[in-house]
Amino acid sequence: MSAAAATRMLDGLEGQYTHAVIAFLDDEGYPLSVATGFRAEPERGVVLLDAVAGKAVGPPIGPEVNVVFSHIRPQPGVGYDERRYVSLWGQLRPVDDGRRLEFTPARVQHWDEQEVPFFEFSERGVPQAHRYMDQLSRETGRRVKPSLSPFWLFLRATRLPFLSATIVPIGLGISVAALHGAWHWWLAVLTLVAGACVHLGLNVANDVFDTASGADAANVTPTQFSGGSRVIHYGLLTMRQMQLMSLGVYAVGLGIGLSLAIARAFWPIVIIGAVGAFISYFYTAPPLRLVHRGLGEIAVFLGFGPVMVLGAYEVQARTFSWEALFASLPVGILIALVLYVNEVPDRPGDAAAGKRTLAVRLSKPAVIAGYVGAVTVAFLLVLSGALSGVLPRPTIIALAAVPLALPVYRGLRDHYESPYQLMPVMARNIQLHLATGMLLILGYVIALVAGHLITNPPVFLR
Numbered sequence: 124m125s126a127a128a129a130t131r132m133l134d135g136l137e138g139q140y141t142h143a144v145i146a147f148l149d150d151e152g153y154p155l156s157v158a159t160g161f162r163a164e165p166e167r168g169v170v171l172l173d174a175v176a177g178k179a180v181g182p183p184i185g186p187e188v189n190v191v192f193s194h195i196r197p198q199p200g201v202g203y204d205e206r207r208y209v210s211l212w213g214q215l216r217p218v219d220d221g222r223r224l225e226f227t228p229a230r231v232q233h234w235d236e237q238e239v240p241f242f243e244f245s246e247r248g249v250p251q252a253h254r255y256m257d258q259l260s261r262e263t264g265r266r267v268k269p270s271l272s273p274f275w276l277f278l279r280a281t282r283l284p285f286l287s288a289t290i291v292p293i294g295l296g297i298s299v300a301a302l303h304g305a306w307h308w309w310l311a312v313l314t315l316v317a318g319a320c321v322h323l324g325l326n327v328a329n330d331v332f333d334t335a336s337g338a339d340a341a342n343v344t345p346t347q348f349s350g351g352s353r354v355i356h357y358g359l360l361t362m363r364q365m366q367l368m369s370l371g372v373y374a375v376g377l378g379i380g381l382s383l384a385i386a387r388a389f390w391p392i393v394i395i396g397a398v399g400a401f402i403s404y405f406y407t408a409p410p411l412r413l414v415h416r417g418l419g420e421i422a423v424f425l426g427f428g429p430v431m432v433l434g435a436y437e438v439q440a441r442t443f444s445w446e447a448l449f450a451s452l453p454v455g456i457l458i459a460l461v462l463y464v465n466e467v468p469d470r471p472g473d474a475a476a477g478k479r480t481l482a483v484r485l486s487k488p489a490v491i492a493g494y495v496g497a498v499t500v501a502f503l504l505v506l507s508g509a510l511s512g513v514l515p516r517p518t519i520i521a522l523a524a525v526p527l528a529l530p531v532y533r534g535l536r537d538h539y540e541s542p543y544q545l546m547p548v549m550a551r552n553i554q555l556h557l558a559t560g561m562l563l564i565l566g567y568v569i570a571l572v573a574g575h576l577i578t579n580p581p582v583f584l585r
Contacts, residue, residue: 132209132231133165139207140192143172145215147188157182161192172215172224182224184215190226207235240543246343253358268358280330280354280368281323287553288427288458289322290315291560295454296435298567299447302515302574305440310387313379314435320376325403327369330355331362332407333476336415342472344542348549349465350472373400388441395437399430415478419466420459428455449504449513450563453521456501457556460494464531464552468542487539494535498528498555505563516583517573518566524558527551 146156160173170190175181182188193208211228218225234244259267271279278284297311330351333339339356354360360368377400384392402422405411413422432451436444466473466482467490474483482490505521508514534548573584 130165133163136163144191145182147182170226209233243344279352282326287557289318292431293318293435294564296432298564300436300439302571310438314438317376317379320372324369324373329407331365338476338478341475346546349469383438391437395434402426417481423462424455424459427458453501453504454560491535515570517569518563521559521562527555
């Protein structure tokens with residue numbers, strides 16, 4: 124450690140820490156530690172430690188010891204904050220007739236969550252963790268690796284909770300068909316299963332290609348909603364295992380889709396399915412890598428908007444519907460905005476890996492303006508569709524979801540550079556898509572029920 128680095132590190136010790144802990148090995152190799160008072164002398168690059176009194180075994184003079192300074196503040200019912208530590212390695216020598224021990228640091232490791240949030244600190248330690256497990260594997264003669272139970276591993280690898288992005292458009296397409304007099308429950312179930320499998324295949328494939336491109340390794344600020352599952356990066360699953368998982372769920376989804384095409388309307392469903400599969404695969408796969416070219420939002424809009432809504436409608440009704448296409452636009456825009464916002468905390472890693480998403484390409488004001496504009500368009504489509512009769516008028520209740528967009532806007536404005544403060548924002552943005560989609564479906568259900576119960580329903584119920 125350079126003299127300048129030592130000075131900087133030692134300069135703030137007395138203001139941030141109340142005591143030091145000396146850790147060392149005794150003569151028989153057992154680890155011991157003892158707390159003591161200290162005084163830092165940054166200009167000399169040393170720490171003066173109070174001699175340890177009343178101990179049968181004191182810290183050794185000459186061999187390397189570890190001196191740790193740490194602080195943590197409990198938050199009852201919440202956890203902890205103000206976490207920080209400085210860990211120094213070096214040698215001791217007695218001074219002041221043995222009343223003090225002078226410690227000269229040679230190596231240092233430190234962390235302060237005010238500078239580096241805990242999740243980022245943990246993420247930056249992944250390469251070191253892999254080196255440690257590799258060393259442990261060599262020493263023990265058996266493979267040492269992280270693990271999760273099969274259920275949690277599948278949940279994480281497939282990002283199963285994100286299936287709301289599939290349930291909403293397929294449910295909407297089925298609802299439109301039901302209002303038009305075409306409803307088959309078993310076809311609805313098969314369509315949901317097929318769509319879910321393709322979505323899960325996409326999620327897993329994204330992790331495969333993001334790992335291969337270096338995007339996962341470059342991203343040190345993943346969140347609960349962004350950065351992928353990272354199961355390959357963490358060593359929980361191998362690249363080969365993820366490839367096989369992706370192929371497996373894709374095969375199930377496309378197999379069911381082909382069966383539905385044969386049973387219902389072959390060419391329309393095959394064409395819609397082929398477009399969806401093309402978008403799904405080349406979203407991150409070379410050579411197109413749509414998301415790398417700033418086309419991810421368009422791909423998501425099409426795949427989780429018109430493609431899924433029209434596909435679900437076609438399976439039920441065996442025909443095309445302009446109403447179903449129109450209904451797909453608001454949910455398509457809002458799910459594209461989920462990706463759009465989730466890309467914000469991934470900007471540094473994406474840029475380093477050459478992944479030129481819109482969040483990488485655009486400035487903060489432009490990203491925020493784009494979000495506001497897209498949300499406005501989505502709800503204007505709902506409003507105009509309901510008022511004009513293109514959509515059933517009860518679908519106007521979807522406007523009740525508009526307030527969910529306000530905290531997303533404020534969060535982007537206030538915490539754009541803070542990935543972990545953006546997590547509640549990303550969650551609220553997902554809720555915006557889900558709430559809007561479910562309210563649109565509810566509007567169709569209201570119109571459907573009214574049509575069955577009332578001979579001539581009033582205009583606001585149809």
